Amino acid sequence: MKKHNILRYLWLAIGPMAILSSCTKFDESYYENPNRPNKASGTQLIANSQMYLSSVSSSAYGVHYPQYLSLTTYTDNTRFISTNLNFSTWYIGPLMNLEAVLNSEKELNANDGPVVNQIAVAKILKAFFLWHVTDRWGDVPMTEALKGMELAAPKYDKQEDIYTALFKLLDEANSSIVLSGKIKNDIVYNGDMGKWKKLGNSMHMLMALRLSKVSPDKGKAEFVKAMNAGILTSNSDNLSYPHLAESAHENFWYNSFTVQKRNWYALSEVLVNHMLPYNDPRLAVYGDKNSAGGYAGLEFGKLVPNPDVDIPKVSLFGSAIRKQDSPVHLITYAQLLFAQAEAAKLGWIGGGDSQAKTFYEEAIKQSFSQWTGENTSAAAYLSNTDIAYDANNAIEQIATQRWIHLFPYGYEGWAEWRRTGFPNLTLAADINGGNIPRREGYPTQEASNNKTNYEAAVKSFPYGGTDGLNARVWWDKP
Structure with a gap:
């Protein structure tokens, strides 16, 4: 099936x-319908x-912990009110x-x-x-x-x-x-x-x-x-949860945006700033264009003063990945390639920088394939000076690209950010004292x-x- x-x-x-249900002292098997087990x-x-x-x-x-999405309305979760x-x-x-x-x-x-x-x-x-x-x-x-x-x-x-x-x-x-x-x-x-x-x-x-x-x-x-x-x-081996085009098993984000009509989630400014300057094709999947026909992130933790006017100015969470039957990706091939790239750089596996570079580049290609269906644009992306593998900056590059790839799997992106410290994320002083959370209470x-x-x-x-x-x-x- x-x-x-x-x-x-x-x-x-x-x-x-x-x-599993518990058993009683008498035999109920006579009364059981094999087509409706108890x-x-x-x-x-x-x-x-x-x-x-x-x-x-x-x-x-x-x-919100790795600052993937900002809230346009009711910003408590981006201000970490719940501890x-x-x-x-x-x-x-x-x-x-x-x-x-x-x-x-x-x-x-x-x-x-x-x-x-x-x-x-x-x-x-x-x-x-x-x-x-x-x-x-x-x-x-x-x-x-x-x-x-x-x-x-x-x-x-x-x-x-x-x-x-x-x-x-x-x-x-x-x-x-x-x-x-x-x-x-x-x-x-x-x-x-x-x-x-x-x-x-x-x-x-x-x-x-x-x-x-x-x-x-x-x-x-x-x-x-x-x-x-x-x-x-x-990518065919990825752990991805399949949703269905029906209300009982629909994607969480579809319910939030389409059913409940809540345009509450926008791409964060820091995420867009890591993608837009490099013509990252994943950006068109992660977020929708704003009213001006481009991409703009929302400052993390900031409440938009006039929703009717200001929400159209930012890029909302992408409609391409919040369809009713959009899958959720949890453990992916690209993620493992990034892990092997880091392991090679750390000396855990052989090959040094040469092998780390190979894994890093292949991870980006497979991330493009997972999110956009193609990776032919990866060569141009990798030609950017900031993106091309640099042995002196490799751990930060690997960690940053992994952070981009893991969107919107926030708990995993947050775990890797806590472990590596990359990319450089900051918080306003009036949000949790300027401290990005390290665990949940x-x-x-x-x-x-x-x-x-x-x-x-x-x-x-x-x-x-x-x-x-x-x-x-x-x-x-x-």
């Missing part, structure tokens, strides 16, 4: 069955978890579903695909969601999480330990996958285990690069291991509902600080 058809029926099939299968739980992938990128908060955000959605949603799969291996139905592959995909997705959570908040519950009322106040695991555990989880998935056995109900790759194997290793490699400042030796070892295990090899209810563990986590921040936007996660070494 094609993945678009899968999406249509899963909404009804598993919406009310996010976790509990979700393993692959349905996996599919339900996949439905959360879109929200990882499509976020009213994430797009504490809730991580419970990820635990009671996708992570609980995946934990149910991992804890019921003996009950999984082999008719839905090899059980080892169901488990492997669940492990890869669990690693992805926990990676997302820990990179936003730092130390978070893991080993004692997902146990329900049995353990309602879980401890916070150190981010370093979480990374180590996720590397192990991805190694297990890589080694166990049977390439010949498809699984059912797979929204993302339609059961193609070769693509899942590449994705797990690609995640592993990107996670390893996060350690470039805090633990470079371990980062290098994990990076090389993952790269050699087989990563994405083309823990959910406010944790201070009361999980007081002891919450206070221990805050006390052990690796570089000090208080709970909020300005402390740093473990790999974000000053």
